[in-house]
Amino acid sequence: MRSTFKIALPLLIIAAGIGAFALLKSTRPEPEPPTVHERVWRVEVERAEARRLAPELELYGRVETSDLLKAAASAPAWVAAVAVRDGDRVTADEVLVRLDERDFRPRIAQAEARLAELEAEIASERNRRETDRRALEQERQLLAIARDGVQRQQRLMTQKLGAEQALDEAEQAEAMQALAVSNREMGLADHPSRLQALEARLADARARLDELLLELERATVRAPYDGVVTGVEVTEGDQVAEGDVLVSLYALERLEVRARIPAAYQAELLAALRAGEPLMAVAEVGGASLGLALDRVAGEADPSGVDGLFRIVGDPARLRLGQLLTLRLARQARPETFAVPFRAVYGNGRLYLVRDGRLAGIDVEVLGERRLEGGGERLLVRSPRIASGDRILTTHLPNAVDGLAIEVVGDAGEPPGGVAEPAPGR
Structure with a gap:
């Protein structure tokens, strides 16, 4: 009996403990279920404004000239x-x-002396012609007298009154006079050739003198x-x-800027040039803007692009030959274009609109960059899903996805969506 009690007592104690635990568990108060709060990211936005804007192309150029x-x-x-x-x-x-100038004067004096000598020879040749012309008249008269003498001696010989020696002498005198007339006529005939040769030498001497005088002038x-x-x-x-x-x-006015135009934009810019559209660019020189205009493109290209030659529109006095410049070339203007901060675009062309407290992602066409009048650079994008007045997310969120809850900082029209947490990095 005593041993049975020793065995039953621990079992009773265990059973009593289990019963007490069950009683306590059944009578404990029920806890309220936890409330789950969705995270809301505080962000900044900009209102979209559709405008007609021209994307800009950044180029690197060098000042050069074709008139060095x-x-x-x-x-x-x-x-x-x-x-x-x-x-x-x-x-x-x-x-x-x-x-x-002393290195030039002696040769000029020599040329002038040679010129004077040839002018004197030409004057002498003209005098000689006049002398030959007058002498020819006299030679012809003497020839006529000599012929008369021959005829007279021939008549005397016919009448057997003259001597044969006298006839020979008369004929010899006639032949000699005929030769003299012939020589005189030949001299007159050669006069134009001799004069032409002298005048040619004179022209050569004058040209030489002009050359020396030009050397002296230079x-x-x-x-x-x-x-x-x-x-x-x-x-x-x-x-x-x-x-x-x-x-x-x-010359300052002949300066121009040569810049490499990437191959991707070559066709677009060439088409604009052929159409006569002005393609303007701006470069910063000495803290001030300098205007340029694309005048033409080089005649040779390579796979990387083609060189564009820019005419300087502003004052070129601040430029120097060989100077390197960064140009911003305005391309063709596009309608319905939106200028957004660079941080607003994700990947190759996606941004987020804020609608009803959540993000809505849309794909956009990235047109290029542009520096706005008020300062700062913006990215130009287009999409039919953006309208003027839409709110564009400008805070870059690494975890941005469609439907993400956000709270717009400073926008009273954005309803609160819960407990706001600051965006990463802000």
């Missing part, structure tokens, strides 16, 4: 004076370099136009040979 003048020495000479330095701005007809090197000196190759006292470069300069 290299003034050279007209003849061997010594440099007498150098009046400019590299980088100087000069005006038209301004003296740049002077060569010593001994003083002057600027042919307003420009900028790019290099001075000599100094006072140098000896130069004919053709040696003395100074180089370029």
